[in-house]
Amino acid sequence: DGGITQSPKYLFRKEGQNVTLSCEQNLNHDAMYWYRQDPGQGLRLIYYSQIVNDFQKGDIAEGYSVSREKKESFPLTVTSAQKNPTAFYLCASSIRENTEAFFGQGTRLTVV
């Protein structure tokens, strides 16, 4: 089945540690996105990539990093510089600009 796979579903991190969230898609989509979701704040864009080896900062990129070495993969690293990393993280992809985005099931990150 085609889709977007995020792993792990739940992740716990100690303060001061970096952690990488995985996102893989087999939809052959060019564009991929990372969003952060907090209660009552909707989804906020962290990073997006429209083509391999290229990515752009979204609205809340500070404390995060990404790579896009393969079309299928867009991992997100939450660094120790992110002051409030506890949140629900959603990865998405789309065929091209201005088309609907397809979402993964999310990763819930908790800092302990």
Add this chain to the structure above:
Amino acid sequence: AQSVTQLGSHVSVSEGALVLLRCNYSSSVPPYLFWYVQYPNQGLQLLLKYTSAATLVKGINGFEAEFKKSETSFHLTKPSAHMSDAAEYFCAVSLAGGTSYGKLTFGQGTILTVHP
């Protein structure tokens, strides 16, 4: 820059009643508009989309939305609510071209509760 405002963070209806979730957008160019639904601890699923064709858009699960340029609105409706409609709903906008190329901007979300 584009923005989306969803009026009402919580909406409560009785089973069988009309569902109306409000969405207003702002943009300087014609937008593309989307409604998504999210169930607890899951990703988002597309309900419907407007991409400059018909102004009345029909989606899945009996939902529809009407694009009204004069009111900059894209409200979501369903004639008769079902218990399974209880979820959080997000309106989103994307602009053609410019620095907003390919980016979706989401509203704050509306949590729909359906009472028996």
